[in-house]
Amino acid sequence: MRVIPVSPIPSAHNSHVPHLSPLRYPGGKTWLLPHVKEWLANRRQPPLLLEPFCGGATVSLFAAAERLAQRCVMVEIDPDIATFWQACFRRADDLCSAIATFELTDQNVVWYETQKPVGLINEAFTTLLRNRTRFGGILNRPALLNPRATDARPRNARWYPATITRRIRIVSMLARRQRLEFIEGDGIQAIDALKYAPPGTVIFADPPYLHAGARMYRYHELDHEKLFEVLAAKGLDFLMTYDAAPAIVDLVSQHGWAAARVRMKNNHNQMRTEIIITPRPHPSLGTVRVRQESAVAGSPA
Numbered sequence: 001m002r003v004i005p006v007s008p009i010p011s012a013h014n015s016h017v018p019h020l021s022p023l024r025y026p027g028g029k030t031w032l033l034p035h036v037k038e039w040l041a042n043r044r045q046p047p048l049l050l051e052p053f054c055g056g057a058t059v060s061l062f063a064a065a066e067r068l069a070q071r072c073v074m075v076e077i078d079p080d081i082a083t084f085w086q087a088c089f090r091r092a093d094d095l096c097s098a099i100a101t102f103e104l105t106d107q108n109v110v111w112y113e114t115q116k117p118v119g120l121i122n123e124a125f126t127t128l129l130r131n132r133t134r135f136g137g138i139l140n141r142p143a144l145l146n147p148r149a150t151d152a153r154p155r156n157a158r159w160y161p162a163t164i165t166r167r168i169r170i171v172s173m174l175a176r177r178q179r180l181e182f183i184e185g186d187g188i189q190a191i192d193a194l195k196y197a198p199p200g201t202v203i204f205a206d207p208p209y210l211h212a213g214a215r216m217y218r219y220h221e222l223d224h225e226k227l228f229e230v231l232a233a234k235g236l237d238f239l240m241t242y243d244a245a246p247a248i249v250d251l252v253s254q255h256g257w258a259a260a261r262v263r264m265k266n267n268h269n270q271m272r273t274e275i276i277i278t279p280r281p282h283p284s285l286g287t288v289r290v291r292q293e294s295a296v297a298g299s300p301a
């Protein structure tokens with residue numbers, strides 16, 4: 001039986017950490033920011049932080065804004081999410097104008113549901129609108145509309161133009177200052193391509209999880225063993241999150257890596273346990289080597 005202790009750092013309460021992502025991302029890692037801060041705290045600004053499965057990019061935005069890393073590179077494979085980030089990086093003013101002038105009604109939401117968007121701004125705006133009008137921000141789901149009141153605000157929409165545009169302008173500013181970059185592509189390849197990474201490069205990996213991934217993302221199939229192999233081959237420091245699935249815990253123990261459990265509340269206010277993984281034990285994060293059999297006190301994974 002493997003035993004994984006609980007991290008001494010509690011997950012963050014939603015209102016106690018900065019929210020910088022313009023997206024409301026399913027599986028977003030805002031709750032993990034105290035761990036990220038602790039992980040990066042003693043490193044005196046790594047020259048590069050790679051986030052190979054960026055989604056809403058909670059960690060890259062936080063690290064770039066707080067200057068916890070000199071440069072953050074975010075990678076995402078979903079072309080709709082990628083287009084959104086490209087618009088934030090390259091055409092923030094146009095995207096913000098589209099958001100500011102949009103009137104949130106069911107009719108307008110339905111119109112965007114049924115149109116095939118054309119052009120960078122239109123495509124990025126459509127992704128943002130879908131992200132903020134669908135259940136839990138999940139792009140796989142239909143929009144939550146109010147069928148009897150076509151002029152009313154769609155139910156459950158999280159559409160806050162002033163907040164969203166402020167966050168997009170922060171992303172654009174960080175990109176202009178060369179603290180943030182975006183690459184559309186495969187995260188495992190991006191790690192593998194770190195051949196000439198400057199010494200001190202670190203990786204924050206939040207891949208689609210083994211079990212929950214299929215519910216949340218269109219791109220949820222991943223070769224988890226390959227991800228572990230590529231990370232091991234690079235020999236760089238990393239912080240990775242996963243569900244505590246036995247197959248993942250097996251991989252952690254096979255690679256001789258360390259893990260800790262973190263209790264968190266998901267978007268639906270349900271308590272869940274996830275694991276954080278580091279290549280070596282990290283005392284302040286509470287990660288310890290995961291062995292096949294352990295006498296360490298704690299609860300089973």
Ligand SMILES: C[S@@+](CC[C@H](N)C(=O)[O-])C[C@H]1O[C@@H](n2cnc3c(N)ncnc32)[C@H](O)[C@@H]1O
Pocket residue numbers: 025026027028029030052053054055056057058059075076077078081185186187188206207208209217218219220221222
């Ligand atoms: C758990 S989410 C990341 C959430 C993010 N940490 C946040 O706080 O918003 C995983 C993301 O990985 C993306 N993804 C899936 N397979 C990928 C791959 N092979 N390469 C890059 N991104 C991938 C998914 O589309 C999804 O956006």
